[in-house]
Amino acid sequence: DQQVKQNSPSLSVQEGRISILNCDYTNSMFDYFLWYKKYPAEGPTFLISISSIKDKNEDGRFTVFLNKSAKHLSLHIVPSQPGDSAVYFCAASAGGTSYGKLTFGQGTILTVHP
Amino acid sequence: DGGITQSPKYLFRKEGQNVTLSCEQNLNHDAMYWYRQDPGQGLRLIYYSQIVNDFQKGDIAEGYSVSREKKESFPLTVTSAQKNPTAFYLCATKDISSYNSPLHFGNGTRLTVT
Numbered sequence: 001d002q003q004v005k006q007n008s009p010s011l012s013v014q015e016g017r018i019s020i021l022n023c024d025y026t027n028s029m030f031d032y033f034l035w036y037k038k039y040p041a042e043g044p045t046f047l048i049s050i051s052s053i054k055d056k057n058e059d060g061r062f063t064v065f066l067n068k069s070a071k072h073l074s075l076h077i078v079p080s081q082p083g084d085s086a087v088y089f090c091a092a093s094a095g096g097t098s099y100g101k102l103t104f105g106q107g108t109i110l111t112v113h114p
Numbered sequence: 115d116g117g118i119t120q121s122p123k124y125l126f127r128k129e130g131q132n133v134t135l136s137c138e139q140n141l142n143h144d145a146m147y148w149y150r151q152d153p154g155q156g157l158r159l160i161y162y163s164q165i166v167n168d169f170q171k172g173d174i175a176e177g178y179s180v181s182r183e184k185k186e187s188f189p190l191t192v193t194s195a196q197k198n199p200t201a202f203y204l205c206a207t208k209d210i211s212s213y214n215s216p217l218h219f220g221n222g223t224r225l226t227v228t
Contacts, residue, residue: 004156034216043118043204043219044157051214089156100145100164100208101172102217104156 003027004092006105013112019077021108023090026071030092034102035064035075038087047088048075080112117141118220120205125225127199135190135223137205145208146188147217150174150201157204163188164210192225199227 005024013019021035031052036044050057050064050073057064063076077084087109091102118139127133137146145164149157159172163182177196182188192199202224206217 006156009154032214036216036219041123041202041222041224043120043206043221046216046218049214049216091157095213100147100210100217101159101162102157104149104158106154106156 001026002106003030004090004103004105006088006090006108008108009106010109010111013080013110015082015112015114016079019075019080019084019110019112021075021077021088021090021110023073023075023105024071025073025092027092027094027103028071029094030103031095032093033064033066033073034091034093035062036089036091036104037084038089038107044089077110080110082112082114085110085112118205118207118218120203120220120223123221123223125223127225127227129227130194131227132191132193133199133225133227135192135203135205135225137188137190137220138186139188139205139207139220140186141207141209141218142185143207143209143218144185145210146182147206147208148172148178148180148188148190149204149206151204151222152201160190160203192227199225201225 034049035047038044147162148160163169
């Protein structure tokens with residue numbers, strides 16, 4: 001049962017344009033959402049997060065939007081740069097006994113062309 | 115400098131042999147996690163530990179074992195009972211004093227079993 005889904009395996013964008021990566025979830029107990037960026041043969045690095053009490057969080061070129069009613073979140077990168085080319089994972093966590101455990105989506109490969 | 119060290123980066127074993135993957139951290143984080151990544155899939159949780167001498171099974175614990183004898187170390191043993199051990203293994207830590215803090219990942223160990 002895939003509780004966090006990234007339905008687009010890949011995304012190709014021109015440098016300077018906006019990249020939009022999407023993520024859907026099914027577990028209504030999730031209350032904290034994160035995006036990670038990963039290069040090949042390296043561990044994921046934390047990018048940005050959002051709590052379920054918010055619908056938007058911004059950090060420089062990165063903005064995460066959360067639509068709780070649709071159980072959907074998205075990551076916007078503006079403007080996109082070639083160095084942003086990587087695999088992007090969304091992840092979610094719930095409180096209680098699941099404290100600290102993250103459930104990950106399958107990842108989306110972003111390619112930014114110069 | 116502070117961080118998470120996973121060693122070795124590449125590991126090769128024959129089928130039927132147990133193998134132990136090392137994870138050491140000097141971030142002073144209480145919680146440590148082991149995830150596995152397979153091609154085209156997200157990260158799946160194997161085991162986690164929130165305190166020394168205590169650990170819990172994740173979603174795919176069968177064929178694996180762990181120990182947490184000291185705060186800095188959380189080794190993972192891949193036993194011969196694990197049916198598909200070839201994968202990229204990632205260790206992570208978390209500062210559990212803050213709920214909304216991200217997981218920090220090491221750079222992973224790629225295990226190949228033939």
